[in-house]
Amino acid sequence: LSGSSGETKGIFTPKFEDYQKVYNEVAKLLEEKDDYDDGSYGPVLVRLAWHASGTFDKETGTGGSNGATMRFAPEGDHGANAGLKAARDFLEPVKEKFPWISYSDLWILSGVCAIQEMQGPTIPYRPGRVDKEVAACTPDGRLPDASQGNKHLRDIFYRMGFNDQEIVALSGAHALGRCHTDRSGFDGPWTFSPTVVTNEYYNLLLKEKWTWKKWNGPKQYEDKTSKSLMMLPTDMALISDKSFKPWVEKYAKDNDLFFKDFSAVITKLFELGVPFAESSEKYTFKPTNA
Ligand code: ZEM
CATH class of the missing domain: 1.10.520.10 (Peroxidase; domain 1)
Structure with missing residues (x-):
């Protein structure tokens, strides 16, 4: 027993x-x-x-x-x-x-x-x-709508009780996985290692040149170098917003800090x-x- x-x-x-x-x-x-x-x-x-x-x-x-x-x-x-x-x-x-x-x-x-x-x-x-x-x-x-920007991110995540730092830390999950045209309409992965948790999402956001992808699908960005990675409009809002961006920079520099804050x-x-x-x-x- x-x-x-x-x-x-x-x-x-x-x-x-x-x-x-x-x-x-x-x-x-x-x-x-x-x-x-x-x-x-x-x-x-x-x-x-x-x-x-x-x-x-x-x-x-x-x-x-x-x-x-x-x-x-x-x-x-x-x-x-x-x-x-x-x-x-x-x-x-x-x-x-x-x-x-x-x-x-x-x-x-x-x-x-x-x-x-x-x-x-x-x-x-x-x-x-x-x-x-x-x-x-x-x-x-x-749930958030990827075609929108910083105001929408704050509306959605403040409603859950999160602050700006937490919005950026949570977004690091986009190191993982990909977009599917038959699900969201968007296409492609954010990083080259979509099955490993890393701070690569932040590094790529800052270091790559992102341009609008030319296609018939919803508006998304592609990297200029390989054209195989993507960012959503909401992802790009993290580097165009002056309160979000310092956290992107911190997490890009310091994977341990990202892991600690992401876990929390x-x-x-x-x-x-x-x-x-x-x-x-x-x-x-x-x-x-x-
Ligand atoms: Zn996501 N996410 N997300 N996300 N997400 C997608 C895929 C994945 C947004 C969003 O619109 C999308 C967070 C935040 C936000 C994951 C985790 C987390 C996709 C692609 C979209 C469009 C779906 C598809 O086509 O299959 C937006 C606007 C967000 C606002 C910030 C947070 C927070 C996450 C976890 C903590 C993950 C892991 C995926 C990959 C799924 C997969 O099937 O590969």
Whole structure:
């Protein structure tokens, strides 16, 4: 009845070891299922965790990662969430193997796992999210629109409770992954190493010459040198704004500082609006490649 998994009198109370098992399972699938995009589901798992969390509104306390309401239409069908079904489907076998974990805890745990397995910083994790019903779906328009600029970024991220430094630190996630024409309409990766967490996004923003891409798609930038990298209008706002830019410069120079601030800010993002129990502990998962 007892043992390492905390099972007493038939009520299963998962412990740290149980969450580490879920982490290890996600890490194993990331390793196995390498026939996707740039060879990893890691970036799209990070995007799922971010879009689950980034609906938070501090005034009303609605949205955020608690609830996993993106499982349902209308939220799953919001334009911003196009393509995230790939991430949710990837996680379905994990949910089947560990049915005790809520989707909302699983999505965030998977984001943490993906960041750590892609050589990123340690991200402390707390469980305690509960899945909600369709009625808790958030209205469309809470996530950022890449075609806009600095005012829009502040409107969206201040609503979640972030400041300028945190907006820049969070944006470093664009070291990862790529844009897909059949999802957002935009095309291409931000860096040459889209499956490794680095401060390259900031370096490229500052060092490359960015020009408008000539194509029929939505307005985006391409680098003058290789023409294979991209920046969104919202990415470029980070270097045209005098309060954002110093942080881009700091993170470009100092990867340790970026890792420290990114870990802190993404932990905050992942916990927005989650009513954790007083007694809830922060877990630190061991990366499988450490
Ligand atoms: Zn993103 N993001 N994002 N982002 N994002 C895309 C892809 C990814 C914005 C945005 O419009 C887009 C944050 C912030 C912002 C990731 C993580 C985080 C794409 C491409 C777009 C258009 C989607 C596609 O076509 O597949 C905007 C406007 C943001 C405002 C600042 C934050 C914050 C993130 C995490 C902390 C990641 C990992 C991807 C790559 C997904 C993939 O499938 O490769």
